[in-house]
Amino acid sequence: MPCRPLACTRDNCRVSSAEIESYVASSGPLPDGLRDELLALWVTVVNSGGAVGFLAPVVPADVEPVLDAALAQVAGGTSRLVLLRSAGRVAGFGFLLTPATPYMRHWATVARLMVDPALHGSGCGRALLEGVHDVARSAGLEALRLTARGGLGLEGFYERLGYAEVGRVPGAIRVAPGDDRDEILLHRAL
Numbered sequence: 001m002p003c004r005p006l007a008c009t010r011d012n013c014r015v016s017s018a019e020i021e022s023y024v025a026s027s028g029p030l031p032d033g034l035r036d037e038l039l040a041l042w043v044t045v046v047n048s049g050g051a052v053g054f055l056a057p058v059v060p061a062d063v064e065p066v067l068d069a070a071l072a073q074v075a076g077g078t079s080r081l082v083l084l085r086s087a088g089r090v091a092g093f094g095f096l097l098t099p100a101t102p103y104m105r106h107w108a109t110v111a112r113l114m115v116d117p118a119l120h121g122s123g124c125g126r127a128l129l130e131g132v133h134d135v136a137r138s139a140g141l142e143a144l145r146l147t148a149r150g151g152l153g154l155e156g157f158y159e160r161l162g163y164a165e166v167g168r169v170p171g172a173i174r175v176a177p178g179d180d181r182d183e184i185l186l187h188r189a190l
Contacts, residue, residue, distance in 0.1 A: 018086045018124065020131030025077035037090040038083075039067055041116060048117040051149035055175060070095055070112065080108075082135050084115070084128040091116050092128040096136055096144075108136060110146040129161050136190055143189045149173050150182030163188040 023030060042063050046054045053066060073079035078100065083093035094113035098105055110132055115125045136144055146163070148154040150173070155165060163186040171180035 018084060018091065018127055020128070020134065021083050021085060022135040023074055023081040023083075025075055030071070034090070035067070035071065038071075038093060039063060041090055041093070042067060042112075042114065045114040045117060050114055050117070051152055051154065052112050052114045073097070080135060080139070082128070082132045084124060084131060086119070086124065091119055091124050094128065094132060096132065096139075096141075106141060107143040107145065108139075108141050110144050113146070125157065126161065129158075133188075133190060141190060143187060145185065145187045148184045148186060149175075150184050151175075155184050155186065158186050158188075161188070 039060055042052065043058055043060055045052055046058045046063070047056045049056060054062060070079065071081070074081045074095070078098055080096040080098075081093060082096060084091045092113075092115035095111045097109040097111050099107070099109075110129075113129065113132070115128055133144070144163075145166075146158065148158060150168070155163075159165070165184055166187045167185040169183040169185075172183035173181040175181055
């Protein structure tokens, strides 16, 4: 199934004209070129050291199957794509994954959250995550969870936005031989 956007403005991103868009299963396809923008940004984020499912270096062919699977989940109605646009281009994005189990559909997992490295420190990460929260609330969700790679200081960013660490899996992520990182589980009530 195709997707449609729902836009709302975010005022706290210190770049011009930032807005949040949410794509869900509906009657229209993704806008032309959006998949390519998402792919290019994902490759850039990973190759800049971002912790979004791959280790650098990557090329588009490495990321394409994972992106296509994520977009298929959006089209199938089990996920939402939330993206931040700034100055007409994709500045960041992530996915809200809804559990398949009916009695767990009051929460979702935030996955693959990323912002253009050129915009780090601009408030766009905060704007994107607050946009994710708004989209989740509008979908009737009551809580969110996410995981972060240890050793990057990411948990501090999430804690400032209301997340609490609820667990760790020691050494779950092997970045390189002898460099294992914790997977940190965080939760936030909406």
